[in-house]
Amino acid sequence: MENMAGHEAEGRPVEYIGxxxxxxxxxxxxxxxxxxxxxxxxxxxxxxxxxxxxxxxxGHEIHGRRKWVI
Known part of the structure; x- marks a missing residue:
């Protein structure tokens, strides 16, 4: 997902598969x-x-990436 921009795919809608x-x-x-x-x-x-x-x-996020907690 982080590389979508590098492949000129940034902003495309995505569907979670699993x-x-x-x-x-x-x-x-x-x-x-x-x-x-x-x-x-x-x-x-x-x-x-x-x-x-x-x-x-x-040890920290870069460029506003998200953090998940379970």
Whole structure:
């Protein structure tokens, strides 16, 4: 999802397809209105908090990315 702008796809509507957990990583899959597929990665911390991969790596969000809590 973060790379949509780099592929000139920013702003396209997307539909959530589903998620897959692999260890502490959760991959969220989407399909846009032109049929292209996208994903984003979230990390489940040992505290039980679910954060973006950026937040897990750098300890804070960059460019206003969202943070999730479960």
């Amino acid at each position: 998620s897959r957990a692999v260890g502490h990583r959760i991959y969220d899959f989407y399909r846009d209105d032109t049929g292209d597929y996208w994903y984003q990665v979230r990390i489940l911390l040992t505290t039980g908090e679910l954060v973006s991969e950026t937040d897990a790596i750098f």
